[in-house]
Amino acid sequence: MTTPAAPDPAAWGVVLDQLEGDLDRLEAALDAGDTIDPSPWTPPTGLGPLPDELRERASDVLARLQDLSDEVRDARTASLGEAQRTRQRRDATVAYHATG
Secondary structure: OOOOOOOOHHHHHHHHHHHHHHHHHHHHHHHHOOOOOOOOOOOOOOOOOOOHHHHHHHHHHHHHHHHHHHHHHHHHHHHHHHHHHHHHHHHHHHHHHHHO
């Protein structure tokens, strides 16, 4: 029988620091209108359970991630809508000149 790993606050702190830094960079890029190319994230292994003293911080990171995901989805939807309107204007212009 394997004994579960004990919580490791220091290791979890490093992971949360990295996630917060990634979120800071992604939020800044989105605010600046830059292209966001998030790389896939692989959860670290061997950390043990999340220490109780870091639960609130982890919850805050999760909430920021969910908010950012919503913002990216909304920006993507707006971008796709603008692209569709641009195509429609172009097609209308081409059709006008072709019949004009």
